[in-house]
Amino acid sequence: MALAAEGADIIAIDRCADIDSIPYPLATKADLDKTVALVEARGRRAVPVIADVRDLDALRAGVQSGIDQLGDVDIVVANAGVVAIGLKDPLDEAVYRDIVDTNLNGVWHTIVATVPSIIRKGRGGSIILTSSAQGLVGRGGDGSAAMFAYAAAKHGVVGLMRSAANAYAQNNIRVNSVHPTGVATPMILNEFTATSMRDNPRGSSLSANLLPVPFVEAEDVTNAVVWLASAKARYITGATLPIDAGHTVM
Ligand SMILES: NC(=O)c1ccc[n+]([C@@H]2O[C@H](COP(=O)([O-])OP(=O)(O)OC[C@H]3O[C@@H](n4cnc5c(N)ncnc54)[C@H](O)[C@@H]3O)[C@@H](O)[C@H]2O)c1
Numbered sequence: 001m002a003l004a005a006e007g008a009d010i011i012a013i014d015r016c017a018d019i020d021s022i023p024y025p026l027a028t029k030a031d032l033d034k035t036v037a038l039v040e041a042r043g044r045r046a047v048p049v050i051a052d053v054r055d056l057d058a059l060r061a062g063v064q065s066g067i068d069q070l071g072d073v074d075i076v077v078a079n080a081g082v083v084a085i086g087l088k089d090p091l092d093e094a095v096y097r098d099i100v101d102t103n104l105n106g107v108w109h110t111i112v113a114t115v116p117s118i119i120r121k122g123r124g125g126s127i128i129l130t131s132s133a134q135g136l137v138g139r140g141g142d143g144s145a146a147m148f149a150y151a152a153a154k155h156g157v158v159g160l161m162r163s164a165a166n167a168y169a170q171n172n173i174r175v176n177s178v179h180p181t182g183v184a185t186p187m188i189l190n191e192f193t194a195t196s197m198r199d200n201p202r203g204s205s206l207s208a209n210l211l212p213v214p215f216v217e218a219e220d221v222t223n224a225v226v227w228l229a230s231a232k233a234r235y236i237t238g239a240t241l242p243i244d245a246g247h248t249v250m
Contacts, residue, residue, distance in 0.1 A: 011066030053106030086196025103153035124172030210246025
Protein backbone atom coordinates (compact mmCIF):
# COMPACT_ATOMS: atom_id res chain seq x y z
CA MET A 1 0.00 0.00 0.00
CA ALA A 2 2.83 2.38 0.85
CA LEU A 3 4.55 1.70 -2.48
CA ALA A 4 1.23 2.26 -4.27
CA ALA A 5 0.85 5.55 -2.44
CA GLU A 6 4.24 6.51 -3.91
CA GLY A 7 3.00 5.69 -7.41
CA ALA A 8 3.80 2.02 -7.93
CA ASP A 9 1.50 -0.47 -9.60
CA ILE A 10 1.66 -3.76 -7.72
CA ILE A 11 1.96 -7.45 -8.58
CA ALA A 12 0.78 -8.89 -5.25
CA ILE A 13 1.82 -12.50 -4.73
CA ASP A 14 0.81 -14.83 -1.91
CA ARG A 15 0.11 -18.54 -1.60
CA CYS A 16 -3.22 -17.82 0.16
CA ALA A 17 -3.26 -21.16 1.93
CA ASP A 18 -1.85 -22.59 5.11
CA ILE A 19 1.22 -24.86 5.23
CA ASP A 20 0.69 -28.13 7.15
CA SER A 21 3.86 -27.85 9.26
CA ILE A 22 3.37 -24.17 10.18
CA PRO A 23 1.30 -23.81 13.37
CA TYR A 24 -0.61 -20.59 12.62
CA PRO A 25 -2.84 -19.38 9.78
CA LEU A 26 -1.30 -17.76 6.72
CA ALA A 27 -3.05 -15.25 4.49
CA THR A 28 -6.23 -16.02 2.54
CA LYS A 29 -7.62 -15.13 -0.87
CA ALA A 30 -9.83 -12.58 0.94
CA ASP A 31 -6.66 -10.92 2.32
CA LEU A 32 -5.19 -10.74 -1.20
CA ASP A 33 -8.43 -9.29 -2.59
CA LYS A 34 -8.38 -6.71 0.21
CA THR A 35 -4.82 -5.78 -0.70
CA VAL A 36 -5.89 -5.22 -4.30
CA ALA A 37 -8.77 -3.01 -3.15
CA LEU A 38 -6.47 -0.98 -0.90
CA VAL A 39 -3.96 -0.45 -3.73
CA GLU A 40 -6.77 0.60 -6.06
CA ALA A 41 -8.04 3.01 -3.40
CA ARG A 42 -4.67 4.72 -3.74
CA GLY A 43 -5.23 5.18 -7.45
CA ARG A 44 -2.88 2.42 -8.65
CA ARG A 45 -3.41 -0.92 -10.33
CA ALA A 46 -2.80 -4.29 -8.69
CA VAL A 47 -2.58 -7.76 -10.18
CA PRO A 48 -3.22 -10.49 -7.60
CA VAL A 49 -1.27 -13.70 -8.08
CA ILE A 50 -1.79 -16.86 -6.09
CA ALA A 51 1.55 -18.65 -6.16
CA ASP A 52 3.88 -20.34 -3.72
CA VAL A 53 7.39 -18.89 -3.71
CA ARG A 54 8.72 -22.44 -3.34
CA ASP A 55 7.45 -23.21 -6.84
CA LEU A 56 9.66 -21.37 -9.33
CA ASP A 57 7.54 -22.21 -12.39
CA ALA A 58 4.34 -20.96 -10.74
CA LEU A 59 6.09 -17.86 -9.51
CA ARG A 60 7.54 -17.04 -12.94
CA ALA A 61 4.15 -17.56 -14.58
CA GLY A 62 2.51 -15.30 -11.99
CA VAL A 63 5.10 -12.58 -12.39
CA GLN A 64 4.67 -12.79 -16.18
CA SER A 65 0.91 -12.36 -15.89
CA GLY A 66 1.57 -9.21 -13.86
CA ILE A 67 4.09 -7.94 -16.41
CA ASP A 68 1.59 -8.60 -19.23
CA GLN A 69 -0.86 -6.23 -17.52
CA LEU A 70 1.41 -3.66 -15.89
CA GLY A 71 4.67 -3.70 -17.84
CA ASP A 72 8.16 -4.54 -16.67
CA VAL A 73 9.31 -4.44 -13.07
CA ASP A 74 11.25 -1.70 -11.22
CA ILE A 75 11.04 -2.78 -7.57
CA VAL A 76 10.97 -6.20 -5.93
CA VAL A 77 10.10 -6.90 -2.30
CA ALA A 78 10.80 -10.52 -1.37
CA ASN A 79 8.80 -10.72 1.83
CA ALA A 80 6.97 -14.07 2.02
CA GLY A 81 8.08 -15.98 5.08
CA VAL A 82 7.08 -18.42 7.78
CA VAL A 83 8.28 -19.19 11.31
CA ALA A 84 7.32 -21.73 13.96
CA ILE A 85 8.21 -20.24 17.34
CA GLY A 86 7.33 -22.80 20.01
CA LEU A 87 7.63 -25.98 17.93
CA LYS A 88 10.38 -27.55 20.02
CA ASP A 89 11.12 -30.79 18.16
CA PRO A 90 14.86 -30.79 17.31
CA LEU A 91 14.28 -33.34 14.51
CA ASP A 92 11.18 -31.97 12.77
CA GLU A 93 12.38 -32.24 9.20
CA ALA A 94 9.08 -31.12 7.67
CA VAL A 95 9.12 -27.78 9.45
CA TYR A 96 12.86 -27.35 8.77
CA ARG A 97 12.36 -27.89 5.05
CA ASP A 98 9.23 -25.75 4.76
CA ILE A 99 10.92 -22.81 6.51
CA VAL A 100 14.13 -23.02 4.47
CA ASP A 101 12.20 -23.60 1.24
CA THR A 102 10.04 -20.53 1.78
CA ASN A 103 12.39 -18.13 3.54
CA LEU A 104 15.58 -18.88 1.56
CA ASN A 105 14.79 -20.75 -1.65
CA GLY A 106 11.65 -18.65 -2.13
CA VAL A 107 13.74 -15.49 -1.98
CA TRP A 108 16.13 -16.83 -4.59
CA HIS A 109 13.14 -17.78 -6.77
CA THR A 110 11.73 -14.28 -6.37
CA ILE A 111 15.01 -12.75 -7.52
CA VAL A 112 15.38 -14.95 -10.59
CA ALA A 113 11.70 -14.61 -11.52
CA THR A 114 11.90 -10.82 -11.59
CA VAL A 115 15.42 -9.68 -12.49
CA PRO A 116 15.13 -10.42 -16.24
CA SER A 117 12.20 -7.99 -16.37
CA ILE A 118 14.14 -5.21 -14.59
CA ILE A 119 17.08 -5.71 -16.93
CA ARG A 120 14.78 -5.70 -19.99
CA LYS A 121 13.29 -2.40 -18.86
CA GLY A 122 16.80 -1.00 -18.66
CA ARG A 123 16.28 1.68 -15.99
CA GLY A 124 17.89 -0.09 -13.06
CA GLY A 125 15.91 -1.07 -10.01
CA SER A 126 15.75 -1.86 -6.33
CA ILE A 127 15.39 -5.29 -4.77
CA ILE A 128 14.60 -5.50 -1.06
CA LEU A 129 14.84 -8.84 0.71
CA THR A 130 13.11 -9.31 4.06
CA SER A 131 15.51 -11.08 6.38
CA SER A 132 15.22 -10.70 10.17
CA ALA A 133 17.26 -9.86 13.24
CA GLN A 134 17.66 -13.66 13.10
CA GLY A 135 19.62 -13.08 9.88
CA LEU A 136 22.30 -11.22 11.87
CA VAL A 137 22.33 -12.93 15.28
CA GLY A 138 21.25 -16.26 16.77
CA ARG A 139 19.55 -14.96 19.90
CA GLY A 140 16.42 -16.93 20.70
CA GLY A 141 17.85 -20.16 19.28
CA ASP A 142 16.34 -23.01 21.31
CA GLY A 143 17.74 -26.10 19.56
CA SER A 144 14.51 -26.70 17.68
CA ALA A 145 14.55 -27.58 13.99
CA ALA A 146 12.23 -24.61 13.46
CA MET A 147 14.58 -22.02 14.95
CA PHE A 148 17.65 -23.57 13.25
CA ALA A 149 15.81 -23.31 9.94
CA TYR A 150 14.66 -19.75 10.54
CA ALA A 151 18.10 -18.43 11.55
CA ALA A 152 19.86 -20.36 8.78
CA ALA A 153 17.44 -19.19 6.11
CA LYS A 154 17.48 -15.57 7.27
CA HIS A 155 21.31 -15.56 7.41
CA GLY A 156 21.23 -17.17 3.96
CA VAL A 157 19.17 -14.26 2.66
CA VAL A 158 22.16 -12.02 3.41
CA GLY A 159 24.26 -14.23 1.12
CA LEU A 160 21.66 -13.99 -1.63
CA MET A 161 21.54 -10.22 -1.16
CA ARG A 162 25.32 -9.77 -1.34
CA SER A 163 25.68 -12.06 -4.33
CA ALA A 164 22.82 -10.34 -6.19
CA ALA A 165 24.21 -6.88 -5.35
CA ASN A 166 27.45 -7.94 -7.04
CA ALA A 167 25.77 -9.62 -9.98
CA TYR A 168 23.38 -6.83 -10.93
CA ALA A 169 25.27 -3.65 -10.04
CA GLN A 170 26.29 -3.40 -13.71
CA ASN A 171 22.56 -3.11 -14.49
CA ASN A 172 22.17 -0.39 -11.88
CA ILE A 173 20.06 -2.71 -9.76
CA ARG A 174 20.50 -2.20 -6.02
CA VAL A 175 19.93 -5.09 -3.63
CA ASN A 176 19.55 -4.70 0.14
CA SER A 177 18.12 -6.66 3.05
CA VAL A 178 16.00 -5.49 5.99
CA HIS A 179 16.30 -7.07 9.42
CA PRO A 180 13.31 -6.49 11.70
CA THR A 181 13.05 -7.55 15.31
CA GLY A 182 9.60 -8.87 16.27
CA VAL A 183 6.91 -7.09 14.26
CA ALA A 184 3.26 -6.90 15.32
CA THR A 185 1.84 -8.97 12.46
CA PRO A 186 -0.19 -12.20 12.25
CA MET A 187 3.12 -14.12 12.23
CA ILE A 188 3.53 -13.53 15.96
CA LEU A 189 0.13 -12.13 16.95
CA ASN A 190 -1.50 -15.53 16.79
CA GLU A 191 -2.73 -17.92 19.45
CA PHE A 192 -0.02 -20.54 19.00
CA THR A 193 2.89 -18.10 19.25
CA ALA A 194 1.33 -16.11 22.10
CA THR A 195 0.87 -19.31 24.13
CA SER A 196 4.46 -20.44 23.39
CA MET A 197 5.86 -17.09 24.49
CA ARG A 198 3.75 -17.12 27.68
CA ASP A 199 5.02 -20.61 28.48
CA ASN A 200 8.65 -19.68 27.84
CA PRO A 201 9.36 -16.27 29.39
CA ARG A 202 13.12 -16.94 29.27
CA GLY A 203 12.98 -17.27 25.48
CA SER A 204 10.98 -14.06 25.25
CA SER A 205 13.47 -12.13 27.41
CA LEU A 206 16.37 -13.44 25.32
CA SER A 207 14.78 -11.90 22.28
CA ALA A 208 14.08 -8.55 24.00
CA ASN A 209 14.99 -5.25 22.35
CA LEU A 210 17.27 -2.54 23.78
CA LEU A 211 14.69 0.17 23.23
CA PRO A 212 11.68 -0.25 25.52
CA VAL A 213 9.26 -1.74 22.97
CA PRO A 214 8.24 -5.39 22.70
CA PHE A 215 7.66 -5.20 18.93
CA VAL A 216 7.96 -2.74 16.09
CA GLU A 217 5.03 -2.09 13.77
CA ALA A 218 4.75 -3.22 10.15
CA GLU A 219 4.86 0.46 9.21
CA ASP A 220 8.40 0.76 10.62
CA VAL A 221 9.61 -1.90 8.18
CA THR A 222 7.51 -0.41 5.39
CA ASN A 223 9.20 2.97 5.83
CA ALA A 224 12.62 1.37 5.36
CA VAL A 225 11.43 -0.56 2.31
CA VAL A 226 9.96 2.54 0.68
CA TRP A 227 13.20 4.44 1.31
CA LEU A 228 15.36 1.64 -0.12
CA ALA A 229 13.08 1.52 -3.18
CA SER A 230 13.36 5.27 -3.72
CA ALA A 231 15.93 7.45 -5.45
CA LYS A 232 16.84 8.80 -2.00
CA ALA A 233 18.74 5.52 -1.52
CA ARG A 234 20.22 5.62 -5.02
CA TYR A 235 23.73 4.65 -3.94
CA ILE A 236 22.76 2.20 -1.19
CA THR A 237 23.39 -1.38 -2.22
CA GLY A 238 24.58 -4.45 -0.35
CA ALA A 239 23.36 -3.08 2.98
CA THR A 240 21.90 -5.08 5.87
CA LEU A 241 19.50 -2.60 7.48
CA PRO A 242 18.30 -3.44 11.01
CA ILE A 243 14.84 -2.19 12.00
CA ASP A 244 15.23 -3.77 15.37
CA ALA A 245 14.95 -1.32 18.28
CA GLY A 246 18.56 -2.24 19.09
CA HIS A 247 18.00 -6.01 19.16
CA THR A 248 21.23 -6.79 17.29
CA VAL A 249 23.51 -4.26 19.04
CA MET A 250 26.50 -6.21 20.39
N1 LIG B 1 6.60 -10.61 12.31
C1 LIG B 1 7.85 -10.67 12.76
O1 LIG B 1 8.09 -10.68 13.98
C2 LIG B 1 9.02 -10.70 11.80
C3 LIG B 1 10.29 -10.37 12.29
C4 LIG B 1 11.38 -10.40 11.41
C5 LIG B 1 11.18 -10.73 10.09
N2 LIG B 1 9.93 -11.06 9.65
C6 LIG B 1 9.77 -11.42 8.25
O2 LIG B 1 8.88 -10.51 7.63
C7 LIG B 1 8.28 -11.15 6.50
C8 LIG B 1 6.78 -10.89 6.51
O3 LIG B 1 6.23 -11.56 7.64
P1 LIG B 1 4.99 -11.02 8.47
O4 LIG B 1 5.46 -10.73 9.84
O5 LIG B 1 4.27 -9.96 7.72
O6 LIG B 1 4.13 -12.38 8.57
P2 LIG B 1 2.71 -12.74 7.95
O7 LIG B 1 2.48 -14.16 8.32
O8 LIG B 1 1.72 -11.72 8.37
O9 LIG B 1 2.96 -12.56 6.39
C9 LIG B 1 3.72 -13.49 5.65
C10 LIG B 1 3.03 -13.70 4.31
O10 LIG B 1 3.79 -14.63 3.53
C11 LIG B 1 2.86 -15.51 2.90
N3 LIG B 1 3.57 -16.77 2.63
C12 LIG B 1 4.08 -17.64 3.54
N4 LIG B 1 4.66 -18.66 2.92
C13 LIG B 1 4.51 -18.45 1.58
C14 LIG B 1 4.92 -19.17 0.43
N5 LIG B 1 5.60 -20.34 0.54
N6 LIG B 1 4.63 -18.66 -0.79
C15 LIG B 1 3.96 -17.48 -0.90
N7 LIG B 1 3.53 -16.76 0.17
C16 LIG B 1 3.82 -17.24 1.39
C17 LIG B 1 1.74 -15.68 3.91
O11 LIG B 1 0.54 -16.17 3.34
C18 LIG B 1 1.61 -14.27 4.48
O12 LIG B 1 0.72 -13.46 3.72
C19 LIG B 1 8.67 -12.62 6.59
O13 LIG B 1 9.74 -12.89 5.70
C20 LIG B 1 9.14 -12.77 8.02
O14 LIG B 1 10.04 -13.85 8.20
C21 LIG B 1 8.84 -11.02 10.47
